[in-house]
Structure formats: C-alpha cells, structure tokens
Amino acid sequence: MKSRDIAVKAKVSVATVSRVLNESGLVKRSTRTRVLRVVRELGYHQNLLARNLAKGENRCLGMVASNLENPFFHDILVSLESSARMRGYEVAVANTDYQSSKLVSSVRLMIGRRIAGLALIATETNAALFHELEESGLPVVVYGAGTAAGNVSTINTNYLNGMHKVVKYLRSLGHRRLAFVCHDMAVGSALEQKKAFLDVTRHFPEVESTVVANGDGPQGGQQATRQLLASGFRPTAIISANDYMALGVLRAVREHGLRVPEELSVTGHDNITLSEFACPPLTTIDVPRNQIGRMVFEALVAEDGECQQGGRTFLIDPELVVRESTGPVRPQ
Amino acid sequence: MKSRDIAVKAKVSVATVSRVLNESGLVKRSTRTRVLRVVRELGYHQNLLARNLAKGENRCLGMVASNLENPFFHDILVSLESSARMRGYEVAVANTDYQSSKLVSSVRLMIGRRIAGLALIATETNAALFHELEESGLPVVVYGAGTAAGNVSTINTNYLNGMHKVVKYLRSLGHRRLAFVCHDMAVGSALEQKKAFLDVTRHFPEVESTVVANGDGPQGGQQATRQLLASGFRPTAIISANDYMALGVLRAVREHGLRVPEELSVTGHDNITLSEFACPPLTTIDVPRNQIGRMVFEALVAEDGECQQGGRTFLIDPELVVRESTGPVRPQ
C-alpha cells in the first residue's frame, strides 16, 4: 500500500495526500476529510523509510549502552526518551554487552540509519571509532570518556569527588581496611572509577585497601566478593562500583555468614531504585540519571531543533546517600 | 556522502559500488579493492533508509513491551535479540509504560518502518489495534493475550497451572490465609493471572484470600503490601504477581516488623535473576524467558527466512522453584 493508492481512491494527487498527512500546506477541508477517510478505510501507514529519505532528516536519536540490564543505564534511556518524545524525536537503542565489536557494529548501524545524534553511554571504548565519529560531524555525546571537541560533547561524573565522600565517611566510622569491587573492564569510565579509588585511598595512608573485579551485575558482585573473602584480606567495608553489583556483594557477604553493617559495611554507587530495596538498604552515591538523560538530549539537539554544533562538557558532582548498609566498626 | 561520491572517486558506476557493498553480482577483484579503499578513505556508510526502501525489505523485528524496566521483559528482549542477530535481523524496541496510547503509537511507528514482524509483549491491549494488525498481514506474535489466527501467533504462560502449584505448595505448609499482590491493570495477562488466583483458591474452600493491586515494580509491591497489612486481613502468605513487585513486598513486610518466612511467607513469579538475590531468596514460579524469546523469533520468521504465515500457539508450563522466602506456618 502506497500513497498513490490513497491518491487514486480519493481522487487527488499524491502531493495532496502528502500535504494532509503532514499537515503542511493548505488543503480544502472537504478534500482533507476525504483523504483521511480513505486512509482509515484502507488502513494505510506511511512508509517512514521513504519519508525520511525524501525529507533528508530523521528525527531519531541513537543511544548505545554497555548493559541495559543495569538499571543505571536503563534509567538514562528512559529519561532521554522522555526528553526526546517531548520534542518529537524517538530514540533507537542498542546494547553492547561490554563488547567493543558490538559497539562498533551498533554505531555503524545507527549512522546508516542517519540518526540525528548519537549517545554513547558505554564503558568500553574504541579509539578508531571515536576518530571516525569526530570526522563524521554527527552530534555525539559520550558519557564517562574522552574529551569534548568539535561535534562531540562529554558528560562525566566526578568519580574522584564521589569516592572521596565515601572514603571520608567510612573513615569517620572507623574503617581502615577497604575493598573495592568493580567491573573487570579496564577501560573507559570503569577505569576512571578504579583510579579514583586508588587515588583517594592514597590520601589516607592509614588505610589498607584492595581491588577485586568481575562482571557487571549481581552475579559479578557476588563472585568478586567470594573471591575477596577467600583471599585472606579481611575488609571492614566494601565499596562497590555500582549498586547493581552491590546487590550481589550483599548476598555474598550474607552467605559468608557476616552481618551487614554490624560486621561488614557495604556501599554502592548510582542510587538506583533497587538500592533502596536491597537488604539492608544501600548507602550509596547518587548519580542523577534523569539529569544525565536531559543533558544527553541537550547536547544532541539544540534549542531550535537543529543539530547541536559545539562540543560541550557536563560534569556531575554526585552526593552521598547514607542508608543502612554502613555502620561503625566494632571491636572484634 | 552517497554512493555516487564513492563511484566518482573510484571511477566506477553506482551500480558497481552497490555490488561490492552487497557482495552481490560479480566484480573484478581489482575494482572491488579500489572501491573498498575509497569507502574506507571517505568513511562512507550506506544509507540504510534508501537501501531498505529500494530492496523493499527490512530485516528488522519490532518488540513492544509494557515495561522494560522489569527484568522479565528485558530478558525476553535479550533472548529475542540474540536469536534475531544470529539470522541477520535486528530488533527495534519500544516501551509502553502500560499505556494503551503508547502501545498504539509505537505499533504504528513500527509498521511505518516496515518491520518484518512484530512482537507484542505487553500486558495492556487494544481491540482496534489488534484488528488493524490482523488486517495488515504483518506477522505478529502476542504474549499473554488473544488467540492465534491468520498472521498472529500467541504465546501463553499457563498461569492456572503455575498458580495451582504455588497454592498447593503453600497449603502443604499449612497456609490458609493468602493474599495476592498484582498490577492494577485489569487487562490482558494481568487479568489472566488474577483470574487464575481466584479460580485456584476457589478449589480450596478452607482458604481465605484477598487481592490487592498497585503499579508494577518494587514501589508498587511495597505500596500494595502496606495497604494489605493495614487492611486488617492478616495473611500467612503473600503471592506476588511477579518477582519484581515481590522485591517491594519483601521490603514492606520487613518494614512492618515481620520476618520472612518465619512470620509470613512470600512468593514471586517469573524467576528473574534478581529473585535469587532477594533477601531472603524468593520462592517463585519459573517462566523461561529465553525460551519465550526464541519462540517469538520462530513465530515471526520462518525457517527459510521468509515471513511466517500461519498463526501458531505456544503454551508454557511453568515450574515451581522453592527457595527461602517460604516456610511452614508457625503457631502464633
């Protein structure tokens, strides 16, 4: 079914059909209703491929994320979608599962689709791809990596600051043996976060620390923690790279027979909704996903609806949220 | 940038460029490499809008779900994506947030995109839309609602059976006062599930029961449970419509000062990954999302890669998974 069919049945030209469907140009009321009736009768749906090709624009943004299963990424998507929807854009998503190859193929696919802007909310990176993106002129915003330039904007969380708040807080509770549980991806924002932990602990010479890594998610957190608790190092507090992993950390700690926070404190990062439903509710670092989603949209689409030009830089300063998974060190 | 540009720079025709990019037709080795070099040099990406328009096919499936934040839906998406990818398809997703209006607009958008098949994994329904879909001839598969016919297949979970297993199990532990916590959407699969609860409890005349509803997710489960515990009815076991809500149920029970399972048993439904990380780990009904994802793909795309024709029916018989959130009733 094509606009021609509608045109014939409604005894008008395709141009007119196009006009009524796009509410562009003037059309006599009677012809408009006639066309619309035929459209309804025939159950016609415009071919958006043709439409976008002809118009040369595609009001669609792309977002590629490392792991949409992690509510952190998902929340950003939801927020971005809502901003986008409000301005007549839709957003196409792709998951990379932390694989660089999927990152590349997803991005290529999106470029092929002629999206109006691209959000890279991924932990992993790919230098060649980034270069390609810079060349392309496509508005791009990347979270947690790289530097703003030309068409690419960046949004970063101040991990150093967040980590400092956590460690200072734990120190105030008397903790001196800290463990950091993080992803095993030694790139992008995961790396930043790990560096932040190392940097901050260095400033507290009395603190002993260790790092243990595994996959993202509860299972990853659980595995890493099992490993940690079996290692001989006996932390009084575990700092998790994100809340989603922390869920697994809590489980592993419990299964080891340790009570939280009486015998071991645990902190998360991101303040996802689930962190409040953890047991006990997680002390964490709040990273405002809503705000990030809005920033992404702003970075990609200018006020006037045109594509954004200059590369902008956004920095997020996260806050500490104290709940029940942390407490003072008790003498053994 | 267009294929014309490549053609000019490589001193060939656009037809040839098309041939090498699609590996269709024969091309002399030397020209092929020349074209590919130019493509790389110029960082050219095919315009997929034009390509799909010209080819008249779009190897892309659509999935619209009620709430991708609920890991149940998300797992189905992941599974479908993996099946699709293996056969050269991609999948476009849309979220409806349980709103019928979003359902309709998302589906229309997908039809406009000329997707090859559509999966409706949504709780809510819309009669007019379903009718429209039947007319369209587009391969459709719907989860948890409607009946197979023509181009539409259905996948259903045998809620009755699952519910029977749960109630029988709880009865064997001595429970006689049961509460069912579910979504407040009185349509589609949510309705089926509620009916299943009502039907099954009717078969156990000694059982007292009540139903309380709220939004999906932990907050919904929490709210509903607060309401329940304040109502005066004092259940010995709470059956949650899904694990994601159950997370909130557990929290509300805990915050009410009741211990699970000693003072109150809780069950979930779906067996999402998180159910194992709940505190205590949830007794639940396993609904195999992987299998559902594969079924969806099978229902949409035939073996030979053609569109599927006949409407098929799949029925899933879920299993009980006993963990630590349920226990025998203790004398008060």
Added chain:
DNA sequence: TTGAAAGCGGTACCAG
C-alpha cells in the same frame, strides 16, 4: 565485468 536507467514511496517546488 560493468554502466545506464527504471523504480522504491515519499516530499516539495513550481505552475495553474
């Protein structure tokens, strides 16, 4: 092995 040209289903400009 390659090129020319007719679509694919729309949009948008120009006449009338």
Added chain:
DNA sequence: CTGGTACCGCTTTCAA
C-alpha cells in the same frame, strides 16, 4: 487549493 514532477540514495534488471 491542487497537480505535475524532479529528486532522496540505493538496488536491480537489461545491454553492452
């Protein structure tokens, strides 16, 4: 207000 028509960028015969 409405119709005719030249594209949009790519695929696919048909000839050469």
